[in-house]
Amino acid sequence: MDGSRFTATLTTHRHASGQPSVFGVDEVEIRLVGTAIGNFAFCSGELERVPGMLFEATLIPVQEEGTRVERRFDFGRLPERLPTHNVR
Numbered sequence: 001m002d003g004s005r006f007t008a009t010l011t012t013h014r015h016a017s018g019q020p021s022v023f024g025v026d027e028v029e030i031r032l033v034g035t036a037i038g039n040f041a042f043c044s045g046e047l048e049r050v051p052g053m054l055f056e057a058t059l060i061p062v063q064e065e066g067t068r069v070e071r072r073f074d075f076g077r078l079p080e081r082l083p084t085h086n087v088r
Contacts, residue, residue, distance in 0.1 A: 008032045008043065010055075023050055030055050037077050 014026035021028075028050070034043025034057075041059040046052075 004036045006034050006036060006041070006043070008034070010045070023047060023053065025049050032057075038073075040073065042078070 008031075010028075010030045010032055012021065012023070012026075012028050014021065020026075028047050030045040030047055032043040032045040032055070034041055039061050042057070043059070044054060044056040046054055
């Protein structure tokens with residue numbers, strides 16, 4: 001992590017038979033680049049095994065109902081668009 005910018009690697013594996021994954025393959029590795037703002041994180045990356053398929057995520061913390069703290073999110077602090085990176 002560098003200030004509010006971060007990198008991460010997301011790896012998936014099939015754990016049960018059934019419908020194909022949303023990625024079309026059972027195992028993928030996605031190198032993510034993102035920005036953290038307060039308790040929220042926004043990231044994106046490209047799947048190595050599926051060229052051209054992009055992955056974007058917004059990460060929001062989840063708390064138990066009894067411990068929830070009321071916070072207002074300032075949407076004005078969001079970047080207009082996540083930076084595009086040619087991850088290959």
